[in-house]
Amino acid sequence: MAFGLQPSLLALAEKKLVILVRNFPVLFSFWLALSSGLAAHGGAYTGPGEPVPPASGGIAATGPLPPPSPPQPEVIASLSDYGEQAESRRRALAQMAALGESLSLAQLRKVRDVLRQQDLVDYTRCLTLCGPEALDDLQLQFRRSHPLVKAEAVYGLVTLDQKGGEKFAREVLRNPKLPPSCHAAALRALSDRGSLLAKAEALRQLQVGDKAPLFEALSLVAESAGQEHILHLIGLMERSSGRAGKEAHALLQSITGWRMGLDPMLWKQQWRRHQARGEEFTQKETAAQDPEQVTLSYMGVPIYGDHLVFLLDLSGSMTGALASSQRLRGEAALKELEWVLRNLPKGASFDVVAFNQQAASFAGKKLRPCNEANIQEVMGWIRQRNFQGGTDLFHILQQVFHKPGVEEVLLLTDGVPSSGLIQEPARLLAFVRHWNRWRNIRFNTVSMAAPGDAGQFLQQLAQEHQGLCKVIQ
Numbered sequence: 001m002a003f004g005l006q007p008s009l010l011a012l013a014e015k016k017l018v019i020l021v022r023n024f025p026v027l028f029s030f031w032l033a034l035s036s037g038l039a040a041h042g043g044a045y046t047g048p049g050e051p052v053p054p055a056s057g058g059i060a061a062t063g064p065l066p067p068p069s070p071p072q073p074e075v076i077a078s079l080s081d082y083g084e085q086a087e088s089r090r091r092a093l094a095q096m097a098a099l100g101e102s103l104s105l106a107q108l109r110k111v112r113d114v115l116r117q118q119d120l121v122d123y124t125r126c127l128t129l130c131g132p133e134a135l136d137d138l139q140l141q142f143r144r145s146h147p148l149v150k151a152e153a154v155y156g157l158v159t160l161d162q163k164g165g166e167k168f169a170r171e172v173l174r175n176p177k178l179p180p181s182c183h184a185a186a187l188r189a190l191s192d193r194g195s196l197l198a199k200a201e202a203l204r205q206l207q208v209g210d211k212a213p214l215f216e217a218l219s220l221v222a223e224s225a226g227q228e229h230i231l232h233l234i235g236l237m238e239r240s241s242g243r244a245g246k247e248a249h250a251l252l253q254s255i256t257g258w259r260m261g262l263d264p265m266l267w268k269q270q271w272r273r274h275q276a277r278g279e280e281f282t283q284k285e286t287a288a289q290d291p292e293q294v295t296l297s298y299m300g301v302p303i304y305g306d307h308l309v310f311l312l313d314l315s316g317s318m319t320g321a322l323a324s325s326q327r328l329r330g331e332a333a334l335k336e337l338e339w340v341l342r343n344l345p346k347g348a349s350f351d352v353v354a355f356n357q358q359a360a361s362f363a364g365k366k367l368r369p370c371n372e373a374n375i376q377e378v379m380g381w382i383r384q385r386n387f388q389g390g391t392d393l394f395h396i397l398q399q400v401f402h403k404p405g406v407e408e409v410l411l412l413t414d415g416v417p418s419s420g421l422i423q424e425p426a427r428l429l430a431f432v433r434h435w436n437r438w439r440n441i442r443f444n445t446v447s448m449a450a451p452g453d454a455g456q457f458l459q460q461l462a463q464e465h466q467g468l469c470k471v472i473q
Helices: 009-039 073-079 086-099 105-114 117-129 132-142 147-160 165-173 180-192 197-208 211-223 227-239 243-256 264-276 329-342 372-383 393-400 425-435 452-463
Strands: 307-313 349-355 359-361 408-413 442-448 469-472
Touching (some): 073 086, 073 105, 086 105, 086 117, 086 425, 105 117, 117 132, 117 147, 147 165, 147 180, 197 211, 197 227, 211 227, 227 264, 307 393, 329 442, 349 372, 393 425, 408 452, 425 452, 442 452, 452 469
Parallel strands (some): 307 349, 307 408
Antiparallel strands (some): 349 359
């Protein structure tokens, strides 16, 4: 990472490229599993066991959206303008943090008089964007109790302190009392500054890490996954049957070319056979798909996590029919949702957020256990709601990324944001990147006959967060 450079459109483009390259092996393997699982159905489907002709377009293949437009000069000026209303200055701060736009430390300090507790994450992110002169201020933020504020401070301290950053990162990674978000931030900071410690610490997290730092480690390993990682990934499958184990399984398939199931013992046996023969554990020809490999899926998107949030678009356009089956879009989504909830593993938890111009969460602040009583209640709750209004994604996504315990999100919609505070797709993507920096939530999207611009937005949203975008016409 280069310090003291002013962010530019080129820098933003480079950041997106790094995200895509970092996650390519996992995404490619996800796609292999998905395409194999759907082949038996002839392509897309609108409900459990209901084959239909392949959806035109399949996985969205359009290019990335252009970078978000930079903040207007008046937005930057309002940040430090004492005459501006406090709320306007806080919105300007959030915009600067999401877009990664740098400013001077003197400018940033002027906003401190209007900061609330919930603004400190944005403020700490902006401190890092000020460069090395903000190191003392970052030390102060690291002492705060909020886990995401501490994580932003860790990232800044590791990347900006050329002399002591690596040592500090190792101290953070070995401190079990710090929140997982801090461990994830330290690991990514080591990688972004090009430290040789990054790969070693990532392998260590595969053995001892959990949740955010574990997913961060998998992302780093995926950048250059090879034969030397096979035993580490098999070991992760042995200790995790949830999302982490399934992502390790996807990486193993990408490295070896084998299409075995989720049983780590089978993988270990094959690895030992190849070792005994002095051969690499690879094969050029793809083996037949093992039935165990195909995971539970929602509208054709495989589910890897056990703690899920389903975001269902209830805007007026969802009353339209699917061209592939003439079923109503909303009806297809609800039938599939009920089937998925009844087939989630024991111990799973969930929430359903129904949205149009306003959003309503079934579970509230915490996820609910996935049991028969809650399934019946949520289906009745959804059917009482009407399909009407526009689509306000900004506030819905903001709520999801502040909900504890979420591993995976599935967004089903047929359009781009059409109401709410932030409607520009590229700018909304920037906010989501900011909210998900230390959560590492996997984000999937289902495009229900969405037009071109909407499909492009949904594809990029999934790609940037280790998920898949499925197109259903």
